Amino acid sequence: MAKASRNPAADTGVVKLKDVALLAGCSVATASRVLNGHPTVGPAEKQRVLAAAIQLGYVPNNSARALRSQNTSLVGVIIPTLDHAIYAKMVSGLQERLAQHGKSVIISTSDYDLEQERIQTRLLVGRGVESIVLVGLEHHPDTLEYLRRAGVAPVFTYTCELGLGAVAVGLDNRLAGATVAGFLLELGHKRFGMVAGVTRGNDRATQRRDGFLARLGEAGVPASDIVVLEAPYKIDGGAAAMRSLMQTHPRPTAIFCGSDILAVGAIKYCHVAGIAVPGEVSVVGFDNLEIAELVTPELTTLNVPAREMGEAAADALIRLGEKKETSIATELPTRLIVRDSTGPAGSASRK
Amino acid sequence: MAKASRNPAADTGVVKLKDVALLAGCSVATASRVLNGHPTVGPAEKQRVLAAAIQLGYVPNNSARALRSQNTSLVGVIIPTLDHAIYAKMVSGLQERLAQHGKSVIISTSDYDLEQERIQTRLLVGRGVESIVLVGLEHHPDTLEYLRRAGVAPVFTYTCELGLGAVAVGLDNRLAGATVAGFLLELGHKRFGMVAGVTRGNDRATQRRDGFLARLGEAGVPASDIVVLEAPYKIDGGAAAMRSLMQTHPRPTAIFCGSDILAVGAIKYCHVAGIAVPGEVSVVGFDNLEIAELVTPELTTLNVPAREMGEAAADALIRLGEKKETSIATELPTRLIVRDSTGPAGSASRK
C-alpha cells in the first residue's frame, strides 16, 4: 500500500491540525478546542498547543472548517465600481475592520446594473458568504428574495432608510440634497441646475435630487427655474451635462452635481468655455473626494464618510453575526464643506 | 429517535446534491458528474439531473467542493492600499476578468508593510486561494517560501522582472525612470530633484529612482546637482517634500515624483508658495491618474495601464491554472504623457 510518509510537510507541505496535535502531544479534538478559544482546556495543554501551532506555522483550512461548522467567515460586497474612490474607500474600511475579526471579503462589481448585481449575489451565496454588503436600498426583487431564502443577511450602505428587520449604514440622501439647496438659496441664487447622475436603479441619486428639488420648491422656486439633467458618473459626463446647462436661457447660476466626479467635469467644462466659477456659476459636488481640494477653484461639496461607512457596516455585520441585534440603522453625519466653487448670486465679476 | 424528515428543505432549507440525485433517480456520483460537465454520462440521466437541479434550485456547497477537490476557484490579491486609484483599478480589471472564468477574488491590503503582507498571505492560503496576486517583486522571504510550500503560485504585478518559474505582469520601472530623466534632460534642465515615495520594501519605487539617477549619471549630471527625498504616498507627503526641495540651494528646476499623488501635492505646495509651474520648476508625475488632468497646470506623467495590468494578471492566472505555461512575463508599455507641468529649463517667466 505504501501510504508512506505521514509527517508534516512531506505530502503537500501544508501543516494540518493533526500535525499540531502530534507535536503538542494531544488529540486533534483538544487542539481544535484550544485554537477556537474553547474554555474547557487545561492551561498546560493550551500552552503546548499554541506553541506547536506557532512553531509549525499552522493555518486552518477554511473549507474544512466551513463545511463542518457552517461558518465560512466570508463576507461578500457588491459595489457599482471600484474606479470611484467613494466605493473603494468604503470597501477599504470594511475589509480592514472585518480582517480584525478574522473575516475576509470577496469583492465584485455590478457597474450600476441591478441585473448584474443579482447574478453576483447568487455567485457570492454559492461561495458561502455569511453576509453581503450592498450599495443602496433599491435592488432586483430576486436579489432580496434569494438572499432571504438562503438565510444571508444583506447590509445596505450609503442609505439609512430601513426596511423591516434590515441593516442599513449610511446617510440621509434627501436631507443632504436639501442641505445643498438651502445653502445655495442663502447665497441668493434663483435659477438652478442639477446634474443628477443616473437615477434609474439608484435610490441615492434619486433621493439627493428629490431632496434638492423639494427644498427649492418649499422656498417658492418655480419648477421652470430648475433644470435637472442626468449624466453617467464620469468626468466627461459632468462636462457634457454642464455644457447643456450653460446653454439654457436664462442660464442657471447654481449647479448641484450628484458627485464630485461630475462636479469636477462641470468645472473643467467651465474652464474651457471661459465661464467663471463661482463668478458666473456656482458649483457644488457630493462625496468630498481628494480631488475636491485639487481642482481650481477648490470644490464646495458634501462630505461622505465612506471609510467610516465601511467600518460601520463591518461592525453591524459582526453584531448581526453575534445575534445581538437583528435590525440596525446607522446614520452617519454628513456636512457641507464650503470651499471656493460657490459664491453669492449675481457676483458675476467677469474674468 | 425521530430523525424525522429526510426530504429536501425540511431541515436546513438547503438543497444538497443527494436531494438532486434522489429526484433524478440516480446516485450522487452521477449527479456530481453531470453538474461538473464530466463527459461520460448518458444523455437521459444528464437531462434528468439537470432538470432536478433547476427544479430544486440547487446551489453547490463550495466549502465541500473545495475541501474535496482542492479547488476553490478563489483568487487572493494583496495590494498596499485601496485608497489609491492605481491599485483599485488593477483590482477592478482583475476581478472583472476573473469573474468571466467563474473565479472570485478575495481582497486584502498591506498598507505597504511586507510583514502585514506576510500575514495576509497566510490567511489567504488558509482560505484556499488557488493563486495570489502580489504587488512588486520584493516580499518577505517567508511569504514566498510559504506560498511555495503551499503550492500556491504568486503573480507579481507592477513589475516585469522575472524570478525563476514565476509569473509577472507589469512595467519596466527602471526604464520608466530613465525615460523621465531623458525627457527632462532634453528640456535642458541641469539641477534635479526627486520625490521617491518610500523605497523600503518597495522595489518599484527603488527602480524608478535608480533608473532616473542612472540616466542622469550617464548624461554627466554630477550627484551634487541631484537631490532625492522620500515621502509617504500622500498629497501632504508630496507637498512637504517639495517644500524641502525648494529650499535647497541652488534650487532644482525639475522634479520627478514617484507617483501622481506626490506630484499633485508638490504642485499644490507651489501654488501656496507662489512658485510658478512650469516657469520656475517643472514637475513630472507617475501613474497618469484622473487627477493628472484636473490639476492646474495639467500634469506631465507616465501612463501606467493599471486596469490592463489586472486583466493581464487574470489571463496569466488562467493560463497558469491550465498548466499551459509555468513562467510568464508580460511587459505592458508605458509612455510619457506630456502636459503642462513641464517646460524648458530657465524659462522662469516670473508670474
Added chain:
DNA sequence: TTGAAAGCGCTAACAG
C-alpha cells in the same frame, strides 16, 4: 478535562 469517532457535502478512484 480529554480522546475517540462520527460526519459536514462533495468528488474521485475503483469496480461492476
Added chain:
DNA sequence: CTGTTAGCGCTTTCAA
C-alpha cells in the same frame, strides 16, 4: 456508463 466507497480537514457530540 453508473454505483459504491473512501475520505478531504475540521468540529463536536459522547464517553471516559
